[in-house]
Amino acid sequence: MKIGVIGFGAAAIGFIEELKDQEHEIHILERSKDVYSSSISGIRSDGKIFVSSTMGGDMNIPLHIQQEVVNFYISKLDPEDRKSVKTGISFDSKSIYFEDFYSEGFEPVNSKFWHIGTDKLGSILRKVYEDFSTRPNIHFHFNKKVEDIELIGDKVIARGNDFEEEYDYLVVAVGRSGHTLVKKITERHPELIAANNTVDIGVRYELPDHAVEAINNEMYEFKVRLITKTGYTVRTFCNNPSGKVVLENYDDFVTVNGHSNSAGSSENTNFAILCTTRFTEPFNDPFGYGAYISRLSNILAGGRKVILQTYDDFLNTKRTKRLGRVKPTLPEDGYILGDINLVLPRRITVSITEFIEKLSRVIPGVAYPDNLMYAIEVKFYSNKINNNRYSNLKFIGDCSGHTRSITYASGHGKLLAMSLKK
Numbered sequence: 001m002k003i004g005v006i007g008f009g010a011a012a013i014g015f016i017e018e019l020k021d022q023e024h025e026i027h028i029l030e031r032s033k034d035v036y037s038s039s040i041s042g043i044r045s046d047g048k049i050f051v052s053s054t055m056g057g058d059m060n061i062p063l064h065i066q067q068e069v070v071n072f073y074i075s076k077l078d079p080e081d082r083k084s085v086k087t088g089i090s091f092d093s094k095s096i097y098f099e100d101f102y103s104e105g106f107e108p109v110n111s112k113f114w115h116i117g118t119d120k121l122g123s124i125l126r127k128v129y130e131d132f133s134t135r136p137n138i139h140f141h142f143n144k145k146v147e148d149i150e151l152i153g154d155k156v157i158a159r160g161n162d163f164e165e166e167y168d169y170l171v172v173a174v175g176r177s178g179h180t181l182v183k184k185i186t187e188r189h190p191e192l193i194a195a196n197n198t199v200d201i202g203v204r205y206e207l208p209d210h211a212v213e214a215i216n217n218e219m220y221e222f223k224v225r226l227i228t229k230t231g232y233t234v235r236t237f238c239n240n241p242s243g244k245v246v247l248e249n250y251d252d253f254v255t256v257n258g259h260s261n262s263a264g265s266s267e268n269t270n271f272a273i274l275c276t277t278r279f280t281e282p283f284n285d286p287f288g289y290g291a292y293i294s295r296l297s298n299i300l301a302g303g304r305k306v307i308l309q310t311y312d313d314f315l316n317t318k319r320t321k322r323l324g325r326v327k328p329t330l331p332e333d334g335y336i337l338g339d340i341n342l343v344l345p346r347r348i349t350v351s352i353t354e355f356i357e358k359l360s361r362v363i364p365g366v367a368y369p370d371n372l373m374y375a376i377e378v379k380f381y382s383n384k385i386n387n388n389r390y391s392n393l394k395f396i397g398d399c400s401g402h403t404r405s406i407t408y409a410s411g412h413g414k415l416l417a418m419s420l421k422k
């Protein structure tokens, strides 16, 4: 069978790894110029991988499949680099923090995790690429941005500006950055959309390492959820000890994100505080809502920048004019000092405030007045795709709306490939 795979990210890797020894002819169409320069994602930046039944996606990926995915990535590291991978379990029942968080109303999220670090990810990609590209049945085509697809009889066509390819079976694996293509396909095939009504909106929080040192040492990544008085669920996400805050670039706005190297690169820890926002009819454009708020923060910041505020000024709804002891790790040209209360709706600011106050009862340093808040951080959920509609057109990974992490995206690809082998 001639199989086309659009995009070479975590989901495509899981899919191809499982099928590489089969007789299928696999063609990968990737819009970037080579394997190293494709759009930012967790397999090019940070590389924190988890095995968890409660986070990383909204589908069931059996834990043993998740573990196989993790083992696969770790096995691609040089033996020396494997030693520097930080690993542990967040919130197993023996953790001293479990009861502290639980008694404050938090749900501690249990997961096994491995942190590889931005600086080590290049070599993983290189090894995966070398393995795949030297096989006679696997063909990479770079600089191939797919603009549209078409179902004709039992074939699927993928089209770009200067190419048109026909496949027996097409896998769309374009991640979140490929949302324009997915939008185009689902507008023409609305029957593919199962549901979507969610966007996560919040801030990136930054504070000195020493304020969170004990919990960082115990579990590196602490994930907790809280149902706040507003009814919104707020959670921590992507904790980066000794990490850096970075901008995340979209075509028409910027948001904020964070990452860290394997050996650490600053004296600050950053993590996201995200508020899950769900809508009901008639509103059905959560992406538009998140994009609109992101743009508002950029407009107030005077360009492709985010707003930075101290925690105390945020509480007092005052524009920050001077920073305190915590030095921002985001370079100065990426932010403007301002007031996040002018950007985020009250229901979100109230939820975030309650979350931070309760968090500080467990980790007091979280509420230091000069801790930093960057706005906004947003996590878009793609439309959930119904993969049962067509037997020869499938969506895997984040663009399917069912995954949000490396493990789940790769696991999704692997499960699809396993179903083809049956």
Ligand SMILES: Cc1cc2nc3c(=O)[nH]c(=O)nc-3n(C[C@H](O)[C@H](O)[C@H](O)COP(=O)(O)OP(=O)(O)OC[C@H]3O[C@@H](n4cnc5c(N)ncnc54)[C@H](O)[C@@H]3O)c2cc1C
Binding pocket: 006, 007, 008, 009, 010, 011, 012, 029, 030, 031, 032, 038, 039, 040, 041, 042, 043, 045, 046, 047, 048, 049, 050, 144, 145, 146, 147, 173, 174, 175, 176, 177, 178, 179, 181, 248, 257, 258, 396, 397, 398, 399, 403, 404, 405, 406, 407, 409, 410
């Ligand atoms: C800054 C950042 C840090 C992250 N850190 C982590 C982390 O530490 N741990 C974790 O588990 N998750 C992390 N994530 C999330 C994780 O990266 C994703 O969940 C995962 O990569 C999704 O895999 P995917 O294959 O669906 O998409 P991706 O890995 O994003 O791959 C999609 C590929 O498709 C290509 N593409 C897009 N559109 C087209 C098109 N039209 N034609 C051809 N090619 C196209 C892109 O160039 C890209 O190579 C992070 C995300 C970001 C943005």
